[in-house]
Amino acid sequence: MRPLNDREKRTIRFAGIGIAIYLALFGGFQVWKFFDQKRSDYRQLAHEAQNLRRQARPYRDKVLVVKKLMDEFHMDPAGLKKEMVVSDASAAIQHAARAGGLQLGPVRESPARGSGKTLATVQMESSGQVPAVLAFLAGLNRIGFPVVVDSVQFTADNSRPGQVKMNLTIIILDFDRQKSEQPKNLEAAHA
């Protein structure tokens, strides 16, 4: 192979430098593009995380309210089993009545018809002293089940002075049908 003259050597040197510059620029661009893509993904993720944080922020207060209400009602709605709620609630109502000194009469349970939030209705008759009756009514919302007294009727017990007969209609609510409906207020309940 013949030796290269100076001009050829210079040409090869320039070509080498040119290729090196091209490769450096091209490679540099590729590297920069890679890192920029990573950064863009990260920023998107950070934005998403911020949105999630913003979304979760009100839940701190909501959890506190839920805790307070659960303490008030002695109940965790999510822990209730639908198939057991009616029987357990009925048993708890009767137990509360007996424990309060009321004498129980007939108790009738009827399942709810339609697609409302009611799971069942319990009608019960009982009799007892006025203080015992009032204490029973006051303690009904703390028996650990979602019950609402739909109606109550007091009549004088002529056979036993000082005692009243009470006819109660209690609704047992269904948590599974609650979904995310807006809460109704008393006005809506009265309407």
Place this chain on the structure above:
Amino acid sequence: MKNLSFLNPPPLYVEIGQGSLKALREDDGMELTLERHSDGRLTAPCKEKTVLALKNFLKAKNWQPRIRAVCAVGARGVSLRRLSLPAGTREEFHQRLLLQIEGEFPLPPDELAWGCQPLGGPPPSNGIMAKQELLVAAVRKEAVADYHEILRACGTDPVFTLAALARSNLCAPAVDSFTMLDIGNSQSELTSFENNVPTNSRIIFWGSENVSGSAGAKSDALEQAIKNSLTGTKLIVSGNKLSEDFTSRLTKTLGNGCQCERLEVAGGKGRSAAIAGLEKFAGQGGPALVIRLEQTSGAAASLAALDWKKWGARIGALLTALLLLPYAEALLLKPHLAKKVAAFKAEAARLTVIDRELDFLRDLKSSQPPYLDVLYVLSKSVPPGTRFDSLSLNSHGEVSLRCAFHDGQQVADFRTKLIDSGFFANVTVEEQVPTPDHQKVNVRISAQEKTLTQLQALSASLPADETGKGEKSASPGVKPPGVATAAPTTPLVSRKETK
């Protein structure tokens, strides 16, 4: 601030004598022997050895700022002049000072390392230009340049002053003249002071090596050397290797009424009277007289002293970090953040449950009819002796009752009280039938409770003072058992007060 000591390292105190260098940093000290050429300059091996030893002593980190080194230089080669210059602008004053120095000292200012200390001046009077008294200390530039080079090389930022000034800083301020004698190993330094200002400083070739000998002819040599140079009646002697009775012997030898006192200084490696004086200077904000190699303005000096290469590298590193950190953050933190987001999304189902529970419980709470409140209102409104046959209430707020009153007036009163309670929207007496014997009246009444919104609106419209009165007025009377704990009494009170 102690936590930031790595950013503000403790200063180094150095005393540079003819044959030795003493250094003290905090409680750690060192002493080095110096080798000089016949012209007084340090030899190259001595410089290298000193730099190495000081670096080893300081253990300074490259990233830390330079340690401030406060150095006291000996009297050898130092000239002291007291100058008086007319006051003027800063530039004019500086020019005049340079001219004076050129006139007073054997070398031009460019070849001197010099410094000045303002001494104040006589108060200006009419017709006389205000003057500024100055003490100027100057030494050949090469001598200080060697020290400067060594101290810069071991990572310090040196400041030079006179050792005699540092020693005098330990003495109590005196009005009279006095002389200080610092006794070194082979040489001593004698400095005269007038009004606490050094006027003359010179080297005596007599050192502590001579003290160890008998007190005979050798003490006489010292007496001969200093007797004619003493100023005032006090001679303050300092030095590390002096015997206890040295000052009394010297007083006796001098025999001219001059009292010799010893300057007590804590002993130890790297400690001397000059270094103790430098430490005291540090507490006073630095020495008043600073000998400078270049007389430039502060900003120019600090810019000149900048290590441009080092600072350029630091700035470059910072800029690179600024450019690369966002990308590094993306690479390093993305997996962590992605994991957190995924975990949160997995937990998001629980948020729906919380929403449902909250709605359900709120719904349940708002659906609870206020039966006990109604019973409370009825019990408060009914006249004594009334007989109830039946009472029914439902969740729609409908109330109906059958009862027997004594007469029609009681019925009317009862109805009025129910309306006045503010709890009912309407009260209707559906039927009122007197019994055949006209002793009683059988009544059938129906009423409709107000809605929660109406009750809340009424409660909100009440002024605060009326609410207070309401509470008082509501307190008498007996509540039915069970009501006290369960029934919300505030709305009831509000209802009463709205009428």
